[in-house]
Amino acid sequence: MKQAETKVCPPKKISKKISDKIDQAVGPTNSAGFDPWGLKKETLLSSVGYSQWLYKNYFRVKTMGLQGLPPGRCMIVANHSGQLPFDAVMASTALILEAKPPRIARNMVDYWVPSLPFISGLMRQVGAVVGSPRNCLDLLEDDQCVMVFPEGTRGLGKPYAQRYQLQPFGTGFMRLALQAKAPIIPLAIIGAEEIYPWTFNIKSVAKMLGFPYFPVSPLTPFLGLFSAIPLPSQIVLRFGPPLVFQGDPDMSDQEVQVCIDTVRQVIESEIAEGLKVRKKMRRGRNFP
C-alpha cells in the first residue's frame, strides 16, 4: 500500500522507555491511528526521538517543579521567546520524558500556522491545535494539558535586547481557565532567549508573506542556511505550583488583569530563580 503521508523519518533508535511513555500519554485512537485531535502516535514517537536528543544533548534542558503537575485538565502558561518555538518543543518533550505520568502538551498555535505548507500537518500530528478559544475550551473539557503562550508572537519575535522582559499577556487564557475550572501551571523558560541572539525582523517581508515577523540573521549572506542553526543555549524549565482561580469568566478586563498579574509575577520570579540556577550550572556548581 502506498504511504503518502507527511512523515518524520524515525531516528535510528527510539528507546522502549520513550515508546511506553508515549503510549501512556496518548489517549484512545481510532482504527486509522489518530486521536480525536489529529495527533498520530507514530509521528509523535519519531518527533520525540529527535527532540529528546535536542533536550538531553543540545540544549541540555534542566526541568524543575514537574512533580506539581496535577492530573486531568490543566493549563500551562509560559513565557515565549527565541524567534522559533524551540521553547515549546522542549517544554512538550519535558512533559513526555519527565512528567509522572507522561502528558501530551496541547500547544495552542497561531491562526496562520494552518496556512504553512508541510509544517501545519506535522504540528497537528504531534498534538498542536489552532489556538482558538473554542479549541482551548474543548481541550480542557476533554481533560487535556493545554500549553499557552499569552505573549504570543510579541514574545517569540522580540529582539535580544528585550530578553527576559515579559511582553503584555492577552486576557483570553485566564477567562478560559476560569470557564473550564482548570488550574494554571506557570512555566518559566530560561535559555530560549539566547538561541538566536542576533536576528532582526524584516517587517516588509513579513507583511508580504502574511507572517507576524520575519527573523533574519546578519550572518545569512555568509553562512546561508547554516545561519539558521540555533545556538546550543542551555535551557532551564521551571514549572511553578498550580494556581487555582475562581470567578466569573465574563468579569471585567480590570478584574481579569488582577488574576493575570498573579500568574505573570510567578513567572517573573521563576525566571529570576532560573537565571540564578543557570548561572551556577555554568560555573559548574551544584544547583538546588
Add this chain to the structure above:
Amino acid sequence: MNLNPLKKNLLLVGAADSLAGILGPLLAEEYQLFGIDSRPLPPTMKFPGRFLQVGYTTRRLDEVFRTVSFEALIHIGRISSLTETSRKERFEQNIYGTSNLLQLGLKHHIKQNIVLGTHLVYGAVPENPLYMREEDPLRASEGHAEIFDAIGVDLETRAFLWHHRQVKTTLLRPVHRIGPGCQSFFSSHLSQPYCPKLLGFDPLLQIIDERDTARAIYLALKNQIFGVFNVAGEGVISYSKAMAFAGTTPLMIPAFAAASVASLSRLMGHPVPIHLMNYLQYPVIVSDQAFRKAVGWEPKITTIESLKSLAPH
C-alpha cells in the same frame, strides 16, 4: 390513495442516488416507498417501491403529493456541483426544489421531514475551530459562490424547521460520504487511480460510510428528532492516510496552481471544482455529540474499512 394499507407511505427524494440503494431496502421493511428524482434511475439500481423521474419544482410533483398520503419525507436528492449541471439548474433544483418539497409536505400534512445536507457548508478556513458545531456560521461561500446552493438547502430547511415546529424536521449534516458508487467529492476522487493533493497540505478529514449514513437517516426517522445535527463516522484521518487506504496515488499540486488545475480537471472528466480546493488545504471537522445524544448514534463501519471499500479501482 394508500398503496399498501398495512404500511405507511414514505417519499424518498433522490431515489436515483447511490445512497438510496442502501437506504431503500432498509426503509422498505417498514414503509411503502415512493421514490422521486430529477435524474433517471441508473440501470443497475433496483428501487424497492414506485419510482418517478420528476423535477422538484414541477407541477407533476404536486400530483404526487395529491395522490399519495405520505407519513414522512426524506430528501437525499441534493444535486452535487460535481455533476454536469449548470449553476442555475442546481440552484433551482436544490434551493427552490427543497423549499417546494417542504411546502408541499406542509400542505399535505406530512408529519416528518429529513433533509440530508452536508458539512461542507461550514467552509474550510484556517480559523475554524477543530470541532464545528451545529450553531456555527456557514462560511463555505466566503470565497466562492458556487457552493451557495448547498448552503441554500441548509438555510431553506432551517427556516422551515423553525417556522413550522409542528412538523418534525431534521437537517442532517454528514461528513464526507464514502462508498462504491457514491458521487460525493471525496468518494469520487478517492476512487480514482490518481487523486489531487495540494503540495505541503494534509488536512484532517472525517468520513462516513454510505451504509452508516443510511443508518443515521433511519435512526433520525425512527427517533423523530427535531433540529440540525452533524453526523460523523469513526474519528478523524489525514487526507494522505485516507488516500493510502483507498489505494490511490496522490497527484501533487502546488497551492498557487490550484485554480489552473481545477479548470483543467473538468476537461479531463474528473472535475475538482475550484470552490472545493480549500477542502484539500484546511480541515472541516464536526462534532456529532448532539446526534449521538439524540439517537444513540455509533458508527458501525470503521474509517479504514470504509476507505478500503473504494479500492481496487
